[in-house]
Amino acid sequence: MDEQFIKKILQCIEDNLDNENFSVEDLAKNAGLSRSMLHRKLKKLLGKSASDLITKIRLTQAKELLEQDVATASEIAYQVGFNSPSYFNKVFKKHYNISPGEVRRKGAVVELDGSILAQEQEIEVSSHPKAHVFSRKNLVILMLVVVAGIGVYALLNKIVPTEKSIAVLPLHNLTGNTENDYFVDGMHDALIGELGQMGSLRVISRTSTLRYDNSELLLKDIARELGVNTIVEGSVIGAGDSLRILIQLIDVFPKERHLLANEYRDAMQNVIRVQSLAAKDIANKIDIKLSKNEEQRLLKSRTVDPETYKAYLRGMYYLNQGTHEAFKKGIDFLQEAIARDPGDPYAYAGLALGYSIMGHGQLNSQEAFLKAMSAAEKAIKLDPMNDEAYTALSILNLYSTWDWPKAKEAFENAIAKNPNNEIAHAHFAWYHILFDDMEKSIFHAKKAVMIEPFSASYTAWLALLYYHNKEYDKAEIWAKKALAIKEDVPYGNLVMGLVSLQRKQYRQAIEFHEKLPENGDNWKMLLGYAYVKAGQREKALQIWNEMEVRSKDHWVNPCHRGKMAAYLGYTNLAFEFLNEAYENKTYPITYINLYSCTETIRDDARYDELLQKMNLPNRRLLLTSN
Known part of the structure; x- marks a missing residue:
């Protein structure tokens, strides 16, 4: 198959040798491949790009014609597809280290690396009516290169794991x-x-x-x-x-x-x-x-109705772009699909995912929740096998309704329908950590990373889970991987900072925490915690005061204010803020067990009461019983 492919490529180039407008795109189209697919295939088989191959064949044929002295160098340049004799002379001399005119006189060609390619050779002229026909000798040489290349390629490659x-x-x-x-x-x-x-x-x-x-x-x-x-x-x-x-x-x-x-x-x-x-x-x-x-x-x-399906695809195309303007366009196209066919489940599933994952920050959180829940339920009713709709339901029940049994059921349904649903795996990990099942939490986080290896966020989440499981060396390894994918991914720097705190490397910890985004209550609260642990309480108090001033005319997340009050020793104020977050179901109140900055208030009876109201176990009690 590879030999036939090369033969077809060479023949195509030969047939178009005098066409100065013949391009790589034309060659790819003739081969039925995209430009990048053609590039990879030729690189593998011949070690050359399509552009290099076209140039090489043109120069090879030009050299043969020059040695036969059938025309002037300028005439031969046009015959082999160069539209400029001066450019032809430049390329030819760079490739062979000798000018076209000297070839006509000497009949000797020296390759760029200094090896002798031909010396006073007698060239057999083809009977093909075109004077620039690619010689059979060169075709045979190239075919031998192909065969040899395939053998070397097989020897050089290592066998990968047998996993499908x-x-x-x-x-x-x-x-x-x-x-x-x-x-x-x-x-x-x-x-x-x-x-x-x-x-x-x-x-x-x-x-x-x-x-x-x-x-x-x-x-x-x-x-x-x-x-x-x-x-x-x-x-x-x-x-x-x-x-x-x-x-x-x-x-x-x-x-x-x-x-x-x-x-x-x-x-x-x-x-x-x-x-x-x-x-x-x-x-x-x-x-x-x-x-x-x-x-x-x-x-x-x-x-499907073709126009309905195309409206759905347009909607998902824009939602995947992640911008505010694209989000609005995506929702409009999905609504158009629903208007055309209210019984088509795809658009409802797209809306559900769009509102549950991308809707936050694009519109009111409660509005996004209601629209996502409605769309997900309709999608499942129309198509019980739709994993995207179950994914949306699982996320909504995990982060919005706090309906733990329904969240678990929806996650399991989503993964049963599509075991390679990376979104479901990534968030199912955060369900399991609520109930201190670290084994399952890390299992699903790993699955998400294996399915989406270039997600800096998923990789950093896995690092954070290893940190919470007190596997600090693994946490550091995965945090570094996340930062290698994206150098400023927040959770990557956070994990590196938290691991440094555990090792009492306070200077490094502060450096990593100071790399966290400057805008965001969560990141400021975490930076303040690092300052306190490093003995720089004054800097933490400065952040606290700035947050208090801003809260007078801006909404500040009460959960983050509560955690900051906890590690600063303002215990009563901490529970006041944390209970406010509970009453309004403000994220991430359900995860307060994970934050070491709440460790100073965990012996307080009010802490247990708060967890009980959210139907969550007290991790401290779980660890004691275990």
């Missing part, structure tokens, strides 16, 4: 219209979602694969960075009344080999069936054993 794992790289928009980007993005997300439902397969999240959009990294390097052994690449070619998608499945280790190269065509109304069929074909090729429930899900044949 896959990453779907961003699909390429080959529809010829950039306005279809939203649709291509939606197909990428949908394919990840379909594969994610397979419990025996680890599927990398959409967010972590987006960094490889049009990347020129080799597939083996991408696979190593993501920790997977299989890669899916693809393109959307048609997105009008009919759907046309190309999917390639590549097993990367120990050597790269294509397992699947399929084209899927169908009417747009059957887009769900196409997604399921592609996922099933991929599962079969990598020997995934599907459960009966998984097989039934992949047999989905429900049709």
